Amino acid sequence: MKKGKSLILLVLTAAFVSACTSQNPGASTNTGGNASAVPNEKVDQFKMPNPIEITTFKGVTAGAKLPEGDTAENNQYTRYIKDKTNISFKLLWYASGADYTQKLNLAVASNDIPDIMLVDEGTFLSLAAAGQLEDLSKVYEKYASPLTKELYNSTGNKAIEKATYKGKLMGIPNISVQADAMSFLWVRKDWMEKLGLQAPKSVDDIATIAKAFVEKDPDGNGKTDTIGLTGYDKAFENGGKASFHNFKGLFEAYNAYPTNWVKDSSGNVVYGSTLPETKQALGKLREMYAAGLIDKEFAILKNANPNVISGKSGLFFGPWWATGMIADTFTNNPKADFTPYLIMDAKGQKNNLMVPVSNRFIVVKKGMKHPEAAMIYANNFIAAQRKVDPDALKLDFSIDASYWPIGNATYDYADAVERKSEMLKKAMSGAMKPEELNPEMKDMYDKAMRDKANPRKDVKDWKGYWGYTVPAEVLKQNYNKVYSEYTAVTKTMERKWANLQKLETEAFFKIVMGDQPLDSFDKFVSDWKAQGGDEITKEVQNELKAASK
Missing domain, CATH: 3.40.190.10 (Periplasmic binding protein-like II)
Known part of the structure; x- marks a missing residue:
């Protein structure tokens, strides 16, 4: 910068x-x-x-x-x-x-x-x-x-x-703000250190950590009551913005972008949920679920936050601003120490489906x-x-x-989080005078300095600035940025999309939870296309062509 x-x-x-x-x-x-x-x-x-x-x-x-x-x-x-x-x-x-x-x-x-x-x-x-x-x-x-x-x-x-x-x-x-798209894997570092585990880089590493968290009593209470990766009843939805407990970050490790319109290997805009990469990711989730590495109750949960806050789980996907929930975890267990990671694909590349700009x-x-x-x-x-x-x-x-006169929308720097992170870093290091900061950043700086003097004494101070330190530094890593090619609604979508979404959600849950074989994905794809998917795909492609002329 x-x-x-x-x-x-x-x-x-x-x-x-x-x-x-x-x-x-x-x-x-x-x-x-x-x-x-x-x-x-x-x-x-x-x-x-x-x-x-x-x-x-x-x-x-x-x-x-x-x-x-x-x-x-x-x-x-x-x-x-x-x-x-x-x-x-x-x-x-x-x-x-x-x-x-x-x-x-x-x-x-x-x-x-x-x-x-x-x-x-x-x-x-x-x-x-x-x-x-x-x-x-x-x-x-x-x-x-x-x-x-x-x-x-x-x-x-x-x-x-x-x-x-x-x-x-x-x-x-x-x-x-584009940082809102990044799906981090948040892991309890104190548990990893206790069990002698390495920082995760791949999906297989996630499985290794989840297995240890489930089987090796990381909380030290003498009971096998901890769970692996969290999830909830909307874990397969992916609107671009990262959310707590969905599987966006894992899908991206397979170059899979379900529920979004992306380019296939031939350069055609297609529905990401129907691509082979999505099937591959579902296969891995199915394998992990069968091994007990994903919360067995995830499909019926509306909110999985309590599993983390209570100390039952130390492994979840979530956004850079997860500090609020983590601060609640501190309150219950002052030793809890979460660290964010980005997961790589088989080629060592980190991928991220961006928020529609x-x-x-x-x-x-x-x-x-x-x-x-x-x-x-x-x-x-x-x-x-x-x-x-x-x-x-x-x-x-x-x-x-x-x-406001015509309503509300956000207008910010696309890289606002990274910019604020740089300002905070310079102010804390003395490279920038605190009085040169704008009111928002001066308040953040004051919280950071109070927390530096008395770490986590006031979790309100900690959560008010920490997202702009370690998580923001992770955001600055190089990664492959993928954008959804179409984020509007076609005429046929208005009539058929709800049914197609239901078809997709049911198929994905049944595959992951073992109610249907992995190859039932192929039938889902053919049914999706026959029940309006092909028609919608043509509309999407035509609208994109019309807008570009």
């Missing part, structure tokens, strides 16, 4: 303040869409020159509370945006959950959409294909703030590619008079969410973020 990167948030805070106070911030020679721009015109990337009103509708979190007197249309977030941008949002309607989805689908089908709104990927693609969206290509070039562009650059342009349809930027995409998009209705307003709104929202605008620090962020 370049030396200046560690100070990026501090620098961008100053850049933001300068951009807001300068008479001519964000100078550009590009013209911008329908933004009524002229060559060499200097624009304000954070505020419309005159007040305007924009229509929208949004989904809000069911049951989310607002302070007395505030409404979905008039609250601290809408007032903040109005003050910053000169934009008033007229809320045509709002709803929650399934009601929102139903009303949104009706609006899209009847081409009755507002000026600006925040939509999921499926809705984005439908609107783009129907020609209902404004091209924001030139608007982005001219109006995107330095911080906004810095965030998108951190994705290696993948976020902008996600929002591009037939060569045109048709939306302003969110940005997901973007899955929500700010879109503008085709023909809207001021499409630049969407970019101006996004710049301010991002500055507030990343807390680089000092005025944003006055907001009460405990109020549900769905009450």
Whole structure:
């Protein structure tokens, strides 16, 4: 990482303040869409020159509370945006959950959409294909703030590619933190050391450790009551984000990516659950389950955390931010010491299915008079969410973020965890002055220093920073990044996907638990294809081709 990167948030805070106070911030020679721009015109990337009103509708979190007197249309977030941008949002309607989805689908089908709104990927693609969206290509070039562009650059342009349809930027995409995808194998190091075990590198090593944890009384209570690898009733689901107790990390050791659309050996986009690599991984899980190395009750568990917290298990797959659950384990057993590992495939390579870099998009209705307003709104929202605008620090962020004018989505550096880790490391080593840290990092630094002086005396301090140390260093290792090629929903999926998912889940559980032979996987594949899978695969491939033209 370049030396200046560690100070990026501090620098961008100053850049933001300068951009807001300068008479001519964000100078550009590009013209911008329908933004009524002229060559060499200097624009304000954070505020419309005159007040305007924009229509929208949004989904809000069911049951989310607002302070007395505030409404979905008039609250601290809408007032903040109005003050910053000169934009008033007229809320045509709002709803929650399934009601929102139903009303949104009706609006899209009847081409009755507002000026600006925040939509999921499926809705984005439908609107783009129907020609209902404004091209924001030139608007982005001219109006995107330095911080906004810095965030998108951190994705290696993948976020902008996600929002591009037939060569045109048709939306302003969110940005997901990519570290959230990594599935670590968390192992109780104190148990490994007691039993003389080596750190795991392969799936066979997982089996070796699990066998020892089951048979050799690692907790020293004189009973054979410990279990091996944890699991739960959704252990085969893999949306990209790592979750506790699923088998994502083990599947990746076989280059298998079930429940995702990936390229096969011929370069065709296919459903990962139907590939030979998935069968191979299921075979290993079946073998481990039969040997008693996987929790026998995993298929009926809604939550396997208690097995870890109570000290019954010291082996689970989970995300980098597992420190909360581990801290609870410390409370019960102060000697518990978990360490994260990445598991390699047969070639010694580490693989990871990444989180979709973007899955929500700010879109503008085709023909809207001021499409630049969407970019101006996004710049301010991002500055507030990343807390680089000092005025944003006055907001009460405990109020549900769905009450922002068009709803909530994450806009962060794709490598945010690694960046914060570097800042913390430099501050703790003295290479960076603590007062140079932004408020979030200064708080993390203070917790780290208190914990360093009195290790684990306050587990709240420990869990508040530790994820940015050892786990973050593991994240910095070289690994093969795999992206799901398609994360939206096709027409046939809407009708048949629920049944196909049920078919898949039942087949996988029966194979792993020994109710069906491993070769029943082949019948699952043929049934999946016959019951709509082939049709859906063609739709996915056609949609990807259409979007790339």
